[in-house]
Amino acid sequence: MSIDELEALLLVQDSDITLDQLRHRRAAMPERAELTARSADLRATEAERAEVGERHRVVLAEERRIDDEAQTVGERADEVNKRLYSGTISSPRELQAMQADIDMLHRRRSDLEDEELEVMEQRETLDSELATLDAQIASLQASVSELTATIAATEAEIDADVAREMAARATLAEPIADSLLRDYDRRRAQNRGAGAARLVGTTCQACHLTIPSTEAERVRRDAGSVVSYCDNCSAILVP
Numbered sequence: 001m002s003i004d005e006l007e008a009l010l011l012v013q014d015s016d017i018t019l020d021q022l023r024h025r026r027a028a029m030p031e032r033a034e035l036t037a038r039s040a041d042l043r044a045t046e047a048e049r050a051e052v053g054e055r056h057r058v059v060l061a062e063e064r065r066i067d068d069e070a071q072t073v074g075e076r077a078d079e080v081n082k083r084l085y086s087g088t089i090s091s092p093r094e095l096q097a098m099q100a101d102i103d104m105l106h107r108r109r110s111d112l113e114d115e116e117l118e119v120m121e122q123r124e125t126l127d128s129e130l131a132t133l134d135a136q137i138a139s140l141q142a143s144v145s146e147l148t149a150t151i152a153a154t155e156a157e158i159d160a161d162v163a164r165e166m167a168a169r170a171t172l173a174e175p176i177a178d179s180l181l182r183d184y185d186r187r188r189a190q191n192r193g194a195g196a197a198r199l200v201g202t203t204c205q206a207c208h209l210t211i212p213s214t215e216a217e218r219v220r221r222d223a224g225s226v227v228s229y230c231d232n233c234s235a236i237l238v239p
């Protein structure tokens with residue numbers, strides 16, 4: 001163990017702090033929360049679109065059914081009308097009955113047309129609801145793809161930074177004995193990020209608490225041969 005290894009530990013720790021920051025930035029990207037929210041909005045809007053689409057389908061089918069029936073009734077009225085004026089029927093009773101039929105068919109068609117108008121209004125309301133929902137869905141889909149692309153690009157950028165930093169860390173860690181590096185890694189994991197700390201005077205720079213001056217002197221004296229730890233935070237002390 002040498003003082004150089006202890007110095008190298010502090011540089012490795014700087015690199016580890018940078019790596020932690022990069023990983024935190026990757027995980028806490030604000031676009032992630034936004035993507036989750038937009039995706040939920042999209043799913044809800046699509047569900048609403050499906051529900052309104054189903055109502056629209058039913059109303060449109062009803063509109064067509066009424067329209068068909070109105071047409072059929074109209075055609076029947078025309079037929080009876082044609083026969084009425086064909087001159088082939090002379091019985092006044094029969095002619096009167098046919099006229100009554102025609103009147104009944106015209107009333108029926110008029111009722112059907114009123115009904116159709118009402119259903120058409122419902123369908124038109126649903127048309128515009130669907131158009132609004134389609135526009136919302138398109139805009140949400142655009143947001144989702146944009147956010148997904150932004151996240152992917154930022155991830156790639158951060159991953160490249162992480163790879164570079166890890167290579168730098170490996171180089172910095174080269175002069176450090178494996179056992180000391182493992183000791184540092186374990187302490188850093190247990191000590192919320194501080195595996196090693198500079199000892200300035202009698203103050204540990206990790207926890208900012210002081211150790212007795214005789215202890216600080218001993219740490220300085222032994223630095224080349226014995227690894228010393230902060231009594232308070234257990235970081236490896238680097239004089």
Ligand SMILES: [Zn+2]
Nearest residue numbers: 204207230233
């Ligand atoms: Zn400490």
